[in-house]
Amino acid sequence: MSSVKSFPIPSIQRLPVYLRFLKEQQGRGETLISCTRIAEEFGQLSVQVRKDLSLTGISGRPKIGYRVDELVDAIQLFLGWDRPTRAFLVGAGSLGSAILGYDGFADHGLRIVAAFDTDPKKIGQTVHHCPVFDLKEIVERGKGENIDIGILTVPSLAAQEVARLLVQVGVGGIWNYTPVRLELPPGVVCEEVKLSASYAVLSNRLKKNDLQI
Amino acid sequence: MSSVKSFPIPSIQRLPVYLRFLKEQQGRGETLISCTRIAEEFGQLSVQVRKDLSLTGISGRPKIGYRVDELVDAIQLFLGWDRPTRAFLVGAGSLGSAILGYDGFADHGLRIVAAFDTDPKKIGQTVHHCPVFDLKEIVERGKGENIDIGILTVPSLAAQEVARLLVQVGVGGIWNYTPVRLELPPGVVCEEVKLSASYAVLSNRLKKNDLQI
DNA sequence: ATACAATAGGTATATATTTATCGATAACAA
C-alpha cells in the first residue's frame, strides 16, 4: 500500500488566494507575515490559514510569522506552478478567448502553446498572441510538443470527441469548461469548471434572502 | 431563532448536473427515471442522488422512480430558475462576452438586461444581442429595472468600485468573476468564481500523478 | 395469491473538514 496521502481539496483551492495576497505583500517589500494577518484579510480563522499553509511544509516562527518569500515559493512548488505547464486549448470562441486573454494563468505557469478550432474564420488567426490551428491538425501538431493539459472550451456536443483527441495528443489532464462528463482513460485527470453549479449556489442564496425579508 | 435550515452546498452544486440530464431525458420522451439510472450516468452512488433530489421535496415511487417532469420543475423551483433573474453585467471583455454568449444561462432564467464598460470602443455596441452602455450610466439605468444580480467581469483593480455601484443599483447578489474579495453591505450575497482554485486542483492532481509514475 | 426484484426513504456509520483548545516558543518590555 503506497499510502498516497491526499490533501483537503478546499485547502488546495484556498492556496491560490493566499498566493495572490502574498505576492502583493512581496511587491510591497514585506518579508514577514502572520496567519492572523492573512486570516483577517480574507475573513477566515487563523487556524485554518495555518493548517492550509502547513500543506506546503513551511513552518513559521512564533511571535514572528512566516517568511513571505518562502511561502510564495512553497505554495508555487506545491501546486506545480513553479515550472511551465504546456497546454493546448480547443474552442477559440468567447470563452476560449477569455482564457487566452487572462494574464493570471501565465503567473501560474500555464503556457497555452496553441489553440484549435473548426471554424475557418478563426483558423490562421491569432487570439491574444496565440495561434489558432485547424482542429484536424491537433494530433500531428502535438507530436514532440510535450503538452501537459488540454483546455476544453468547445460546445457540449463536441466535448467527448475533442477529449479523445487530446488524449491522443498525450495530455495528462483536461480542464473541462463544458458541462459534459467525459469518459477518459485511467491516468488522465479531469477538472471540471462548473459555472452552472456556481450560479446555482448564488440563486439559492438569493432565493433564501428573498424569503427572509 | 428562525431556524433557517440550510442545504448542503455540494448538493446544490450537483442539482444543475442532474437538471441538465433530466431535461435531456425529457426531450427524449422519457417520463420516469430512477436514482440508480442517474447515479450510473454520473459515476455516483444512488443514495447520494436520492438525498440530493430529496432537497426539492419530490418523492419517487419504489420500483418506478421519479417523474421526470416533476423533478425538472422541482429542481428549477428550488434553485429559483423558474422565474427570470434580471442582471447587469459589468466588463464587456472576453470573459463578459463569453458569459453573454453562453445560452445555458438563459435556460436558468438568467436575463442579462444590459452590459456596461468604460471602453469607448465597446460603448454603444451590442455583444451577443446585449447592449453595452457607459459604466457612468449604470445607476441611472438601473432605476426601476429591478435588477436582481450583478455580474462582475472587470479587471481586479476596478472590482470593488464597480461592486459599490452595483449595490447602489440595488442588486441582491453579485456573481464575482474577479479574484478580489469584495466588501459588501449585509444582505448582498456574493458568489465567487475562482478559476485559479479550479486550476490549482488540476495542477495538484497532475503533479501527484507525475510522482506516482 | 405468492414470491421476487427493483427501488425509494429513513437511519446509522464513516469520513472529511472546520473550529476550538492548549501548550510551546520567541520577541519585547520592565
Place this chain on the structure above:
DNA sequence: TTGTTATCGATAAATATATACCTATTGTAT
C-alpha cells in the same frame, strides 16, 4: 532576569458531508 504577549503547532471537538445498511413499497413474474 522575569513576565507578558503574539504567534505557531499539535491535538481534540464539532460540524458537515458521504456512504452503508436496512425496511417498506410496488410492480412483475410465477
